[in-house]
Each structure stands twice: as structure tokens, then as C-alpha cells.
Amino acid sequence: MNTFSEHWLNPPKNLIISSRDVHLWRINLNQTESQVAIFKNTLSSDEIARAERFYFPQHRQRFITARGSLRSILGQYLQVDPMEVQFIYQQRGKPLLADKFADQKITFNLSHSENLALCAITCENLIGVDLEHIRPISDLESLAKRFFSPREYESIKSIPGQKKQETFFRYWTCKEAYLKATGDGLVKLEETEVNLISDHESELLVRGNWTLRELNVANNFAGAVVVNGSDVSWEFWDFS
């Protein structure tokens, strides 16, 4: 459950994190060309190759900024330069820190949508985060029918107007954050049930000890984070 009380602050110089802590980082992906060039210098050759495959320059620049910011954030916890951060990838694409950083036990996840990204950091526990720009979708009800549980679909169908879109993206981000925490990605969305308790409070109806929190990131965005464990202490940092 959550109560939407995020205050996004400037981070302290020394970042310390324990297994009870979750740090959320809000990242602005609209950066100047010179800043993007600085981020690009910190990327690995496979990341640069990936960036070069984007057709639209804006998508390329946002990818570089998200990866560069992620490297910079992780570098602060690991006390290494951003370019020294190394990733490995699980079978379904979830990035983790390479084995050489195993001692610190830092876990993370990233999501981006339009001009914003969210990065979630913790220690020892699985974590997943999702961010979506709330936008009109023409076949929203048929998507909900296909990917949501019957109860969730009925609740979407009964909601009028703009609130229907908002509710759709609330369900979506809560489910995806959980499936990103497990590393499964977009599979079995309909089996990952979510109960929206109030405008900003929700709970996951899945097995295991998970904490879900919805996030107030910016107007017209839905965001959610899921972490394995309970009794979580939250911090919200603005990356600059």
C-alpha cells in the first residue's frame, strides 16, 4: 500500500543503502546535445551499438541519457566511475550488476516513458519499476480484456472518461513493476492481480512477500515499484 507522499529531493553526496531501503530516482531524459555526448562517453560498446540502432535521434538520445544516468547513479553507490559499471543480463533481458560488484549486493531496475525515466535501487532484494505516460489508447477495453483479470477488466469497463485511461495505466504499471521485479517481463499479466484500494493505494494479490507502491512522478504519468520484502524505507531523489 502507499499514500502518494513523494517529495523528490536533491540527493546527499554519500549514498548508503541497506536491504530495507528503496531509493527511487527521477531522471529527465530531455538533455542538451553536449550532456548526451558526456553520457555517451560512459557507455559500453554494446550499449553504443544498441543506441545506434534507434531510427529516431530523439529515441537514441533518450536511451543514451537513461543508460548514462543509470551508470552514474550506480557508480555513486558502488564508488566507481560510471564507465566502470558493468552489467550482465538475465535470460529475459533484465540487467543486473556484473559479478565483480556482488559484494555490495545492490539491485536495481529502470523504466522510461517519453521524457522521463525512473530508476529504483535497493540491496539484496528483487526490485522492479514501471513508468508509463498516460495517453489515449483506442482499443483500451480490448487490451484490458486480453491482459487483465476478469475482475480488473470489469472495473475498467465501468469507469467513464479520462479516469478509464488513468485506471488502465495504474493496473498496467503495478503489474509490469512486479513482472520486472521477477525478471519475467510481459508474460501472464492477467495472472498478476492488483487491487486498487483508493486513488493512490493498491495491493498485489500474488504469492510471496512483496511490497507494491504507486508513485507520483509527474502529471499524466503512472508509476509503480515492487520490491521483495516488507517494512520498506523509501527515499526519492531527483537526478541531475
Ligand SMILES: CC(C)(COP(=O)(O)OP(=O)(O)OC[C@H]1O[C@@H](n2cnc3c(N)ncnc32)[C@H](O)[C@@H]1OP(=O)(O)O)[C@@H](O)C(=O)NCCC(=O)NCCS
Ligand atoms: C521488460 C519489459 C517488460 C520492458 O518493457 P517496456 O515497458 O518497453 O520498458 P521499460 O521502460 O519499462 O523498461 C525497460 C528497462 O527494463 C529493463 N529490463 C529489460 N528486460 C527486463 C526484464 N525482463 N525484467 C526486468 N527489467 C528488464 C532494462 O533496464 C530496460 O531498459 P533499456 O531498454 O534501457 O535496456 C519488456 O521488454 C519485456 O517483456 N521483456 C522480456 C522480453 C523477453 O522475454 N525476451 C526474451 C528473449 S531476450
